[in-house]
Amino acid sequence: MLNSARSEPVANSADSLPNPEAFERVRRRLRAELGEDVFSSWFGRLELTEVTGSVAQLSVPTRFLKSWIQSHYVDRLKALVIDEISDVTEINLSVRGAVARMAPRPAVPAQNEIVPVERPMLERLNSETMSPAVKAPSETDALAGAPLDRRLTFSNFLVGKSNALAHAAAERISQNTSGEPLLYNPLFVHAGVGLGKTHLLHSIAHETTARGRRVIYLTADRFMYGFVAALKAQTAISFKERLRGIDLLVIDDVQFLQGKSIQQEFCHTLNALIDSGRQIVIAADRPPTDLESLDERVRSRLAGGLVVEMGTLDESLRVKIIEARVALARMHQPGFDVSPAVVSYVAKTIVSNGRDLDGAVNRLLAHATLTGGTITVEAAETAIRDLVRAREPRKVKIEDIQKLVATHFNVSRADILSSRRSASVVKPRQIAMYLAKVLTLRSLPEIGRRFGGRDHTTVLHAVRKIEGAVGADSGLREDVELLKRMLQD
Numbered sequence: 001m002l003n004s005a006r007s008e009p010v011a012n013s014a015d016s017l018p019n020p021e022a023f024e025r026v027r028r029r030l031r032a033e034l035g036e037d038v039f040s041s042w043f044g045r046l047e048l049t050e051v052t053g054s055v056a057q058l059s060v061p062t063r064f065l066k067s068w069i070q071s072h073y074v075d076r077l078k079a080l081v082i083d084e085i086s087d088v089t090e091i092n093l094s095v096r097g098a099v100a101r102m103a104p105r106p107a108v109p110a111q112n113e114i115v116p117v118e119r120p121m122l123e124r125l126n127s128e129t130m131s132p133a134v135k136a137p138s139e140t141d142a143l144a145g146a147p148l149d150r151r152l153t154f155s156n157f158l159v160g161k162s163n164a165l166a167h168a169a170a171e172r173i174s175q176n177t178s179g180e181p182l183l184y185n186p187l188f189v190h191a192g193v194g195l196g197k198t199h200l201l202h203s204i205a206h207e208t209t210a211r212g213r214r215v216i217y218l219t220a221d222r223f224m225y226g227f228v229a230a231l232k233a234q235t236a237i238s239f240k241e242r243l244r245g246i247d248l249l250v251i252d253d254v255q256f257l258q259g260k261s262i263q264q265e266f267c268h269t270l271n272a273l274i275d276s277g278r279q280i281v282i283a284a285d286r287p288p289t290d291l292e293s294l295d296e297r298v299r300s301r302l303a304g305g306l307v308v309e310m311g312t313l314d315e316s317l318r319v320k321i322i323e324a325r326v327a328l329a330r331m332h333q334p335g336f337d338v339s340p341a342v343v344s345y346v347a348k349t350i351v352s353n354g355r356d357l358d359g360a361v362n363r364l365l366a367h368a369t370l371t372g373g374t375i376t377v378e379a380a381e382t383a384i385r386d387l388v389r390a391r392e393p394r395k396v397k398i399e400d401i402q403k404l405v406a407t408h409f410n411v412s413r414a415d416i417l418s419s420r421r422s423a424s425v426v427k428p429r430q431i432a433m434y435l436a437k438v439l440t441l442r443s444l445p446e447i448g449r450r451f452g453g454r455d456h457t458t459v460l461h462a463v464r465k466i467e468g469a470v471g472a473d474s475g476l477r478e479d480v481e482l483l484k485r486m487l488q489d
């Protein structure tokens with residue numbers, strides 16, 4: 001099988017076309033030499049992209065495959081390629097994703113000027129027309145807060161089932177007036193990445209500022225930085241005083257807050273602000289109870305107000321977000337037209353989060369600009385293909401774990417399933433069981449069955465053993481990490 005690049009137009013002359021038969025012979029010889037397991041683990045997805053001069057351009061889909069092949073098999077691979085493909089004296093191995101992420105090359109030169117796509121176009125268009133974000137504070141003025149993004153306001157925050165409650169609370173808080181009892185304090189919003197936390201927090205900060213109230217927006221990083229800087233400069237008191245002189249404190253990504261004294265300070269600040277009737281809004285990627293790095297008092301203080309989760313964006317909300325992004329892009333590029341069919345296709349395909357929806361619209365825009373044509377559903381599919389691939393969590397199979405671990409430790413999969421108890425087999429077996437537990441949703445008894453009919457207590461023992469061992473043995477930890485990443489890649 002040859003790669004997808006063939007279905008795309010090849011810009012260079014015919015002598016760069018790959019030779020499928022010769023490459024097939026390379027694959028056959030590799031398979032014969034290494035055996036089916038090793039071959040399919042490492043070379044199953046190796047492709048010959050083209051031959052440029054005397055260099056065979058080979059590619060694999062992931063960085064890990066590339067580095068693995070490079071460190072273990074590159075000499076053999078090179079020898080076989082040189083042997084089988086005439087006039088080739090060198091090989092070059094690259095990662096396909098890096099190429100796929102760029103917009104496809106147009107079949108014919110587009111009429112319009114070609115716009116480089118390194119930087120997301122939408123972002124660039126936005127930053128050109130909208131005035132820049134509020135000036136970043138100087139190093140010495142850490143408490144000036146982090147800059148607010150002008151694009152992130154209530155007016156373009158779209159409301160759906162998943163975020164209606166958080167949005168309502170946010171709007172309500174923005175309308176607080178002085179002296180009024182605060183209903184939701186602190187407001188704690190949690191959601192996965194790209195689901196609109198920062199957008200909502202910036203909206204609150206903008207709106208509150210617009211009503212003439214004093215707001216500080218900080219990321220957890222900035223809070224820590226500000227506090228540490230103030231301590232160093234011996235201005236910690238004024239840092240606190242200034243914090244206490246505000247009406248609203250907004251802290252984003254609080255899961256990153258670390259360090260004992262900083263947490264203590266954070267806790268004091270929270271208490272002092274809440275007790276003196278100031279509003280606090282916090283966002284994190286998890287609920288307060290799961291913020292393990294924070295001490296109990298902080299957690300319970302955070303949990304003591306209104307805690308709201310924003311769920312994943314449902315399809316109708318995704319449609320609204322895509323339409324809004326397209327409309328925004330059209331202000332700068334009136335020819336950019338996306339049919340309802342394409343919007344619906346993207347909304348059905350990109351289910352992860354708002355960030356990926358932005359990415360998808362950027363790609364459609366790049367595609368439309370480069371080809372100058374209208375976007376069909378088919379073209380949209382090509383344009384966002386890599387986004388979809390990158391986001392689909394790969395389902396890890398127990399069989400793949402066993403094969404990979406066996407290859408890695410130079411034993412056979414049969415050894416792993418066998419009842420042999422020699423150390424050279426026991427360790428890989430335990431690692432494979434551990435990986436099966438952490439990378440799949442299988443139960444312990446199920447994993448036991450898949451490992452040669454073992455009891456679930458054996459699996460539990462293996463899992464505990466490896467968990468303990470990775471803490472103490474950095475070599476093992478690296479091995480396990482590498483295996484994990486290769487399986488999930």
Ligand code: ADP
Pocket residue numbers: 152156157158159163191192193194195196197198199200321353354355358
């Ligand atoms: P988080 O902080 O939760 O990781 P962001 O607030 O940065 O997520 O959102 C990621 C992107 O998705 C931003 O461009 C944001 O404007 C957009 N987005 C997320 N939710 C919404 C929404 N409800 N309406 C409009 N845009 C949204």
Ligand code: MG
Pocket residue numbers: 197198199252253
């Ligand atoms: Mg964020």
